[in-house]
Amino acid sequence: MPFITVADVLRLSVITAGLPRVAAGGEQLGRAVRWVHVTELLDPASFLEGGELVLTTGMPHPSDPTQLRGYVDQLADVGVAGLVVELGRRYQQVPPELVTACRERELPLIVLARGVRFIEVTQTVHALILDAQGELLRRAQHVHELFTSLTLRGAEPEELVQTAADLAGCPLVLENLIHHAIICAHAGRPDGQILEAWPRRSRTATTPDRAAVSGPEGWLVAPVEERGSRWGRLIMLPLASGAPFGPEHTMILEQAVTALTLARLTGRPMWDRRAHSSVLLDLLHWRYRSRTEARLRAEALGLPTTGHRLLPLVVDHVTAAPGDTPVADHLAGELHTAGVKALVGNLSERRTGLLIALARASAWQPVAERVARDLQAVFGTDVVVAVGPSVTELSEVTGSFREAEQVADAIGPASRARPFHVASDVGLPELLYTLRDDVRVQKYVEHQLGRLLQHDACHGSDLLTSLRAYLEAAGNKSIAAKRVGLSRQAFYQRLHTLERLLATDLESGPQRTQLHVAVTALEALRGL
Incomplete structure (x- = not known):
């Protein structure tokens, strides 16, 4: 660093010639020396501003220990860098009272056993100080230009x-x-x-x-x-x-x-939200070197971890418009108002993560439901809230967050009746919705239902609805006919047409199962 310390001065040849000895304040030798001041005054503080290295022969020092202590107090109060006392003229050895006073005030006291020319000391040190100040100015210009460049870009x-x-x-x-x-x-x-x-x-x-x-x-x-x-x-x-x-x-x-x-x-x-997002993403992908590092980072953002249950939530806001209030900001404000400790941040453009700290004896369901209903009231029913299992260790949050993400991925429009969703809510429709972009699922639907869909498209018919009603009624023709508003005879005729188009036996349980999967997958592909 471009400044001169007391330790630097002690290494100068003009000082080492005096055989310097640190009698007190050795831990403070890193103090910066702003100037060197030679004085034989008993009350020099009025001429000092702080940071000076005071040189004296001790000629004016009083013999009274109380006055000697007052002298040291003046120097310490004004903030001098240190006191250098030359032996030989006033003292043959430094007074113990002076050493004690400097030690108590943590003021560096340097004793010179041999005489030195104070003028040479001041000239040498002042030259170094001026050089250091010039270097500091050059350094300041460089730092200023660097931060200006960072700001402009x-x-x-x-x-x-x-x-x-x-x-x-x-x-x-x-x-x-x-x-x-x-x-x-x-x-x-x-x-x-x-x-x-x-x-x-x-x-x-x-x-x-x-x-x-x-x-x-x-x-x-x-x-x-x-x-x-x-x-x-x-x-x-x-x-x-x-x-x-x-x-x-x-x-x-x-x-x-x-x-x-x-x-x-x-x-x-929104730096607070960025910080929360960073920690949540690091937990989601476990980028921490240790559990301690993760705990310290979360606690430094105000999330208590020890003695709490940690509840991860994932919120998908699939239709939130860019001009709307950000979901993360809204959630953070609502939770803060409710006194709930949580990290709230964006996991992606349309996905927000929450990590809520709850008392171990408290139930998590009311908190999850409150979050979900508040979001749906503000942002609409297209908001999906998925909840991972609560955990007691921060290192377990990664797995819980991943489970919540998998649940959120599985919740399509047809599955959004509940305020929030957990892993047990993921059934066949949700599984197929998750796999809707898989080419193998698309080929399966086309293989099972392609001829039926083509027939409906060419003839303006709706045989698919009849098939869906029959499958949902578990093969009960009377119930299915009633659901689609047809007579049993008309419905039976449609079933014969379906069997012909699909080349299948609708009385066969396994074949009905295959078709039921195909119809459910078709609904997932259509986003129903």
């Missing part, structure tokens, strides 16, 4: 966040106002170190007005706004090495926030 928010993480070498998390992790860019850090108990940890870090370090974990946080109102925030987690954030980290975070803000103004702003 309409980059998705996932790419913007990942780019920032790659540039900074730190994990980043984009979250909304209720602390759900919408996007997580790892930067080489495992999910378990990033998203574990995310909502709880996130609430301990306040949101500053601009990029700043916040919270007990030392996150770098910046707000993300939309049309003047706060939408969420972008969080940069510390480096795995524990090194502090520098100016470049802040610059990268601010550039990413600007790009995200512009993306919300000019692009598709």
Whole structure:
């Protein structure tokens, strides 16, 4: 990173000539040095702004330990990078009270056993600082141009966040106002170190007005706004090495926030729904490396998994017009209002997925029926709601979702009387509806019924209806004749015609079964 730290200064030859020793604050040597300030004043804080490396011979230091502690407190309060004390003029050895005070305030204290020329130290360090600042400006220009290019080509928010993480070498998390992790860019850090108990940890870090370090974990946080109102925030987690954030980290975070803000103004702003869709698709196809990774990702979006039953639903909205309210958005709003925890996202253009968390002792049927009836009231009866078996482990969701998808695929127009459907609702008509695009099914229908369909088409007759009534009556001619409104004698004549056209014996149970399958398949092919 293009900034000078206390540790960098200690490696300079102008300092090593003084045989430096870190007497206190060794864990804080990564602090950035903004400037070097030489002073022999007892109260130098009024001349400091923070980030300075203070050089002194200790000449004005008081002998009173209380006053010595007050001196250190002034430096720590203003935020200096460190204190360098040269021995020989005021001290032959550094006072223990000074060491204790610096240790308590975590202020780096460097003791020089030999005298050095302070002017050479300031000149050397200031030259390096100016070079670093120039490099930071060049770097900032590069980062600005990169994010501008991404914005102009309409980059998705996932790419913007990942780019920032790659540039900074730190994990980043984009979250909304209720602390759900919408996007997580790892930067080489495992999910378990990033998203574990995310909502709880996130609430301990306040949101500053601009990029700043916040919270007990030392996150770098910046707000993300939309049309003047706060939408969420972008969080940069510390480096795995524990090194502090520098100016470049802040610059990268601010550039990413600007790009995200512009993306919300000019692009598709439903990032929450995109995040839910991503997790649902990853669960459906099980793209996670471990159960822990899947659990953390779902919980970071507000879905409780431990101690709950998980109910997958698949919603097909086959005739929803593009201008209608998106089904996923409608469902998310309704479930949120009802206090139901769920992931809601699009699995495809016409298919929406839900993963609902329920208390283990609660019944799932009322929830499924409420979802189905609400959708049918808003979007019409062409909406199909398929329910997979409820599970208690997130790793079992994949199989349950796949079963729900298979059920949804099988529900044709003739099967939509129920508000929702489960696997036991899939019978012969639903199975054949699933297979309606299979050429073998189409050939079977044509082989069994082709001559009959051709006869009806050429003569304007409706023998197919008579055949269907006979098959549905299980071969009872009287019942079938009554259903089609014919006398028994007229109906018998139609049966003889059917036997001739189909070259079959309608009194044969197996042959009636074959024809019943063919008629049912024909209805599936016609979408009835």
